[in-house]
Amino acid sequence: MKPRFTLLILSVLAAFQTAHSQDASNASISKPVSSQSGIDEFDAMLSRGYTPLFNGKDLTGWRNPYPHGEAKVVDGEIHLIGDKKFFLVTEKKYSDFRVSVEIHLPEGPANSGVMFRCHIDPDAEKKVYGYQAECDGSDRRWSGGLYDEARRGWIWPSTEGRSTDQFLEHAEESQRFFAEPHVRNALNRNGWNRFVITCVKDVIRIELNGVETVRFRDAKDASGFIGIQHHGEKGQTYRFRNLFIKELPVIPAEQHVDLTEQEPVSIKRINDKVTLIDFGKAAFGNIAMPVPAGRGSASVHFGEKLADGRIDRNPPGTVRYGVTPIRISGQQGTWIVPAPVDARNVEQAGLMNANPPAVLTPPAWRSVMPFRWVEIEGVAADYPFERVRRRAAYSATWNDDASAFECSDETLNRIWDLCKYSIKATTFAGVYVDGDRERIPYEADAYLNQLSHYTTDDNVKMAARTFDHLMENGTWPTEWSPHMVFMAHAEWMYSGDNEWLKHRYESLKTKTLLHRSGDDGLVRSDELDRNRHDIVDWPQKERDGFVFTEINTVVNAFHIKALQQMATMARAIGKQEDAEAFESRAELARAAFQEKLFDEDAGLYRDGVGTDHSSIHANFFPLAFGLVPEDKLDGVIAWLEKQGMRCSVYAAQYFMEALFNHGSDKKAVALMTADGDRSWKHMVESGTTISWEAWEMKYKPNQDWNHAWGAAPANLLPRYVLGVQPAAPGWKTVIIQPRPAELEFARGKVPTSRGPIEVDWQNESTFTLSLSLPEGMTAKLDLPAADGTSGVMVDGKQAVAKRTGDRWVLQEEVSGAIKIEVR
Structure with a gap:
């Protein structure tokens, strides 16, 4: 028999090992882990639309403004070596951007960082100055902090003797933030670390290994160079890889959205000055109209809501209304009349610090807003209103025929039509945004x-x-x-x-x-x-x-x-x-x-x-x-x-x-x-x-x-x-599991990455299903089992099926075009 103290030690050791193992595994799944080679990260950045700042072969596009320090390329990395502090900087300046850099600190005392919107004074001893995202290898652990190199010192966090007075106001708050475990431990001291810096107008964000460490407003610099640092420790080699940039703003609609010209559904002369045009449904856009003859002034009113047969010019909440004045001056041709601009829909760095920048639409479009009706005010009755067109913005690849749904409940059919069109109409920005609220995802x-x-x-x-x-x-x-x-x-x-x-x-x-x-x-x-x-x-x-x-x-x-x-x-x-x-x-x-x-x-x-x-x-x-x-x-x-x-x-x-x-x-x-x-x-x-x-x-x-x-x-x-859902990635296998409620029938077409699935079921004395699957796809069938049913027929032959509660589940998968009957 083992002594009790030995058992106690072993049990404590086992508990420690279990806890330690769990902590280690939690660490591995709580933040990104960089690969040894960096190739995966390089490919990932390219796939997300970034542009390399470093070609992996030589230092094209970079320069060292100091007379000391060595920069060389080793196995696709930039290595900085020196015995005095120096910076390697880009030859090009950048304004608004998201830059991503991976840094590997050497062992021992080490400090580095990423300079951004920085400047060069060739006559100064400290030639490079400006914003820096800190990479702090010391026990202080302020990695991810915002530092103003050779100028104002620490911005966030701030500290007595190293910060100017304006930043000392938040010294306690900022130091407390960097003491929080998920921030304090964000740096991988002995491995690769990804720094991501985003600058939009005066808003600066810094992320370290996926942890946001800085969100700060400062208007000192609007543009400058990108740089990387050697802190000056003799014999130390600082390594950098996967240096990428994405210049902002990115406007997805430029490549992925088209403007569709739409004719009026109805035109109504309201009085001797105003004509109301209805385009049938609301859409994001503006209008094109023939230039009116003569001289004078007119206006175009855009609206989502009517009140007493007119566009509601004081709608509730944030229902949209706006007016664009136009001056008639004897021009000829066609005018593009932009919709009024709501400032929050184009804001890139508003007073609210919580929201990301708005997703912009292409400047060439002119501004757009959601509207169904326009009122043209101030043009004569003989104006060709029938030639007015709405230029509606939809995904360039939208296919109205890709999907369909119809059932025995007409209200559900109307709901489907409303909701399907809602998806189409809100593709106007090229990414999914919150409608017209802030135009952000x-x-x-x-x-x-x-x-x-x-x-x-x-x-x-x-x-x-x-x-x-x-x-x-x-x-x-x-x-x-x-x-x-x-x-x-x-x-x-x-x-x-x-x-x-x-x-x-x-x-x-x-x-x-x-x-x-x-x-x-x-x-x-x-x-x-x-x-x-x-x-x-x-x-x-x-x-x-x-x-x-x-x-x-x-x-x-x-x-x-x-x-x-x-x-x-x-x-x-x-x-x-x-x-x-x-x-x-x-x-x-x-x-x-x-x-x-x-x-x-x-x-x-x-x-x-x-x-x-x-x-x-x-x-x-x-x-x-x-x-x-x-x-x-x-x-x-x-x-x-x-x-x-x-x-x-x-x-x-x-x-x-x-x-x-x-x-x-x-x-x-x-x-x-x-x-x-x-x-x-x-x-x-x-x-x-x-x-x-x-x-x-x-x-x-x-x-x-x-x-x-x-x-x-x-x-x-x-x-x-209809009951159509993928059962395996890429729609290789699907599950067909209709939930008929009390409907008598439902039919439709569901698009998939392999082609459309067509479903047509009847729910009467028996449940019957016609199913058409794309080539290369198989389906698992899970069907309603009404009282008194005893099995399932597939193309007239008895299928092996198991009844589970109120469902019949077929044992074998099906493919192609088939007809099923639950008897």
């Missing part, structure tokens, strides 16, 4: 837009383009970050492109919220998170009384789902150890989620630890994400089936998925088509032609009328009512 908005774009169009490269944009221009809400994992997973499932995924996988590690999780795997929310960052739903009044606590059920549901998807994607690209670490962490969090957040007495999830309140959100998000244990499902589903649409149009995507995925299709369809003002039926009956940001003005008085996150049925109806 938001992660949750973009994901919902992405799902619906996949089911309505057959060229959906905009999804991957938006993903890349958001990885560089993220927004502030907590749950929006895991949506980036959802976007990547959805794109990978659609395209099956492992190379695309491989080039983006490491950066995705920063989006899972792992840095906010504790030993039990659950994410914590501090006071700022609870008061601002944690969203649950938007607007705030749509949260069903959700009680915010330190451990938030909705936030953690997103966290766990993101970890699970990261594990799947890691395994797909050969990152087996990462996959196992993600899975382990997800299981740890899931166990704690169930233990701490489920109310056994109520049979429901609480909003969080420390409250007994159970909102609808705290239950449908876990249900939608598959986190509810089998033995708890019935209770959660039964409770949700009794609830109304007590959530926003955003969260309704997940509420509907939760219901459809768990056999509650009748409830889901009933909610979509419900009477009252909280349904898509209400949107349709309002007369809108693009989906709204909220159910009604009273729920969000400043809502937009051109918001694609309100178009969820565009993906819900094909995915669930």
